[in-house]
Amino acid sequence: MVELILNRGAERRLKRGHLWIYSNEVDTKRSPLKGIDAGSQCQVHDSQGKLLGTAFVNPSQLICGRIVSRNSDFSTDTVCERIQTAFEQRQRYFSHPSYRMVYGDSDWLPGLVVDRFGDYLVVQVSNWGMERYQQTIVDKLVEMVNPKGILLRNDHQGRAVEDMPLVHTVAFGDVPEMVPFEENGVPLLAPVHQGQKTGWFYDHRENRRLLNRWVNGKKVLDLFSYAGGWGIQALANGAAEVVCVDASQQALDWCLLNADHNGFADKLKTIQGKALDVLKGLVAEGERFDAIVLDPPAFIKRRKDHKAGLAAYRHINELAMRLLAKDGLLVSASCSMHLQSDELLDCIRGAAHRLGRPASILASGGQGADHPVHPAIPETNYLKAHFVHLGGNTNK
Template sequence: MTLAPLRLNKNEDHRLRAGHVWVFSNEVDNRVTPLTQFEPGQPVLIEDASGHALGTGYVNPGTLISVRLVSRDPKYVLDQSLITHRLNIALSLREKLFDKPYYRLAFGDSDALPGLIVDRYGDIVVVQITTAGMERLKNEIVAALEKVIKPRAILWRNDSPSRELEGLNRYVEPALGEVPDMALVEENGAKFEAPLTTGQKTGWFYDQRLNRKRLQHYVRGAKVLDVFSYLGAFGVQAAIAGAESVICVDSSQKSPEWIQRNAELNNVADKVSVQRDDAFEVLRRLRAERQRFDVVILDPPAFIKRKKDIKEGTLAYQRLNQMAMQVLAKDGILVSCSCSYHLHRDSLRDVLLKGSRHLDRFMEIVEEGHQGPDHPVHPAIPETGYLKAFFCRLLPS
């Protein structure tokens, strides 16, 4: 297959040579290879200013990230064979990590599959495509998955807002077989049902697996408050680990039903209750009622999705964490998470410190968490290391 060349400006090859995998639109030599001559998702041969090949990738002329590197060897293009090969490599890591097939199988650039997310629920697979280059290869992706893991069903969960940046439609539809509304998840010895077609993102948040396991050390005999609970993953696992009582808070219409079902699956329904309301309103109400909890878990959605949201979003994290501290017992554990890449780890630590000082409480960070190993971090792409979790002990000052 002969690929159209895409030439970079002089000295704009250093980022790729240093290990990065993206080319921005201002790095392309538009005099030699105008971006307008390419179709969205078209495979290209990336060249430096002297015409030396840097590797293959695919292009989208209408986006800030114009080119995504696929291979540094010009012989390899993104096709069914390469997707199969890289899925097999990704699978070999997951099979070392997990005894059962419940994990993120492919994490985009971190698994050398830019624009492709694959979550595995036993013999059911949920796939999310976020780039035009991958969208052109839908049939090849399905064929590769059939060869590598032989799923019973595959769901396209292509409703991410980020697709619009690539000029792609948003849709949810089966790609193979009959996809059930709910799928089984096994995690840390617990069983859950996750809504594949109507739930958040791809149904289940595998990235928090290790942090939910860490939680088990702190909850025996405790009163627990799980805020932004979604399916009750933190709260139900806290109940299984010996919590005295758990209140799960979420504003989603279906969350109470999902959480109660998951509590029943694990024989802890008598310990778990649900409050369907805005998280800030619940925290205000609990504070007014002078209720106190031994453990409070905060796992909010991203308050900072773009750089311009940093100031306002940081204030939201500040307010949330301070309110959570106000309902903590005198000797309590706060588990504070953020999936906002733009809120850096040091910034979340500062948020927690400011909150504790404002309330005149002594705080010690006893553990720090991050995303699980089925969400590997690409060392040249900080955005792939997005999840932060702090396990904080708060005491009287």
């Protein structure tokens, strides 16, 4: 097995439990990265030669290595054991078989995501090392879950970054376009073939559950709605009316399908367009909502985008607040790994102050138990949501 020798001091983060190795941490004079095949397993040593573990390596990437074992042993048996462990953990914390079954680094399976939708599974592999175990993964899932179908959604941006082929195929059984599942007791349909990523975003499950307690009889605006994860559950929990906004008409069609699936189609309105444009239009029309969900895609995808992304969060939170009725509720969320929770709170504070509206933070939340945070990898703790009560305008 090829050896990777790290620069002096580069092992500190790994010894604290982190699993990533950056290319500038490798002593390339003693262990050149050039010539190593992407996906190879390499033994990782500190500058003194002490074994730190075994890693998947892709020499062309900034994160050139991902630790998969703290010794020199990693095999098909290891993959199967870790999938089994992740599955048993989800079974312990979820009574219904709708959840993220495997969450990459947090389950010691870097580059692997598996989402379960009852009898159907959607799998994503995002590095060459895990790609070599793809058939093992499928076979283990069939043995363990006995699903009706397994879909490989290996057509995402993560694979393009790793220079991997984009593949979208059914690996086992049959998988319909829309698969049934359940979240917070609400029956839903996920567009697993054509939808974003695996077809659904389970990570906000607990934040949606909290909002569901406070929407009875309310008029709700669901921005960046996708297939209606927030809005449809709000209707199922007594919301009087929900308006879903998304740039994609197809996403809004899925919202309508989910509303009809639950018998609430008459209470759902959809608006197709860019969120900023729609917000400005609704402000001009004098619209008001009792609750607004602001759950945008990541505005800060890279560290260098932080300044511009922070300005975008400030701007969109202020626009949303302009639409919120007195004593209304704003759910302000972010999935940007590079945005800290306190920074989002500061955006909220600043927007409320500029509008002269007293703000109270009722609750703050993160990702659910099927997206466990690895305590040594802050990058696995990416999701944040703040529930904000806004009073009336004190400047009037």
